[in-house]
Amino acid sequence: MKHFLLILGILLIVIGGLFIFVAETQSLAPTGIAIVGIVLVGLYVISNWQQVARRSTFFGLNAILMSLAFVAILSVVYLIAQNREVTWDFTPTGKYTLDPQTAKILENLEQPVDLLLFFSSNARQSSSYVTVTDLLDEYKRHSDNLDYETIDPEKEYERAIEYAADLNSLGQPTIIAEMELGGKTFREKAATLDQEGISNAIMKVSHREPISAYFLVGNYEKELNGETLTGLALLNKFLGDENIQANELRLGPSSEVPDDADIIAVVGPEEDLSDDQLGAIKNFVLKGGGVFFALDPGEFPNIQLRMRELGFELPNKTVIEMEVSYRSIEDALSGRASASPTDKVEIATFDAENEITKQLSNSSLRFTTAREIETLPVPPDGITMTDLAKTADGQLSGTNLPRSWATSHPERMSQAGVTAENLFDPDEDNRGPVAVAVAAEVDLNAVSNGVADPDNPEKKGKIVMVGDSDFLTNVGLRAQGGQGGVLRSHHDFALNAFNWLAGQVDLITIREKEADNTSLILDEAMQKKLSVVLVWVIPAVIAAIGFIVVLYRRLYFV
Structure with a gap:
């Protein structure tokens, strides 16, 4: 028992250190236990100095002290890490980092928002629970006005009854964003437990004023609620997720744009718009409204004429792209490629400054039979034009043919024996890159007949003109011919455009990180x-x- 003090002292130091490590609340007891242990070890050393001074004992004690010092250093590092919430995300896709737009929304929260996570205690050992709580911790770190609470609906039955209308069925986990404002409580259920669902719920509950978008009808446009392949039901759903309420609008000779309209959308008209319709749309822009045009190739004299007044040149030219392919692996290895013209154009060049496209640098749009969108060499005073998306630049290797161009004779594509050489007309066709999406900003204080908002003098009228409407349809928004998942590039471009038109720049592109395969x-x-x-x-x-x-x-x- 002569080593009793040493053994007891080391034991107390270990116990005290463990309690300091795992204790959730501050307490002096673990520190006191560790100090008593240190004192006992010191008494042992003093009372057995001759034995301790021996070489073998000295080295043994030295090893123990070095081990304790190492543990102490780890403890200090751990405590610093706990108090300094700094994280690093080394995943290639930034999977564990919040989107810049989500971070901006959290930083701009002016009212407290609570996230209620309904998750059964029996399922909290699952990886999904760890994933969602880690994500909520990251949200909380970004804003002092956001907090979250975990609720077991099986144990806290009364609260489960209170939120029963919003809870998922069969005990599935649910997140509800809640905010109190003006004596009222607003709630919004997250569609999913990932970043996209949570961010949209926060956005909706903190931006209570919905945006009104009116889709023009009467000219054989794409149907807003159409469930067919060419309908816009899926787009309508996505707009609803962004708190943009879409309705149909029929503009007659004596009709006016509704007072609550924020956006007017004209998607895929097959007939030209009337002078009355275009006049109402122009006046809407000159009062600070936003207009979205998706115009397929074709002759639309009224649209082409009236849009010139707002800086657009809309020649009836269809975009052609050279599709490069290889007949065999040997051809691919040797660089022997074959190229053929197609009107299915892949767009991968985007403006890096405009809010609509600056987050799409790694994306691509797939347009089918798209028209060229040009701008006037000198736009009207007060109007700024921006090419949002362009076709491929340069020319095909080994030829004098451009990689893309805009042709006035798309009907030649269906002729027998057509080749790129006899399809491309350098005298009439425009060599690529050609613009297929253009944005216009109208300074209401500088443009002719502009009506500035006295409450918001910086507000501008806005137009987005896109040379294709198919990418907005139910089939265009999904991969694999409408049978696959959502095409994020089409989804993001469309919603970014609508949010930009509505002036909601901070709500652009809230989307979930793509899961990278780290297997x-x-x-x-x-x-x-x-x-x-x-x-x-x-x-x-x-x-x-x-x-x-x-x-x-x-x-x-x-």
């Missing part, structure tokens, strides 16, 4: 090698190091 796939040979390393090599290396240390000590210190 390590091992073949059978690699699995065997890894098994040998884990089972034999690493233990053998550790044993060898230990043997060398023991041998060294025996040779030089004994």
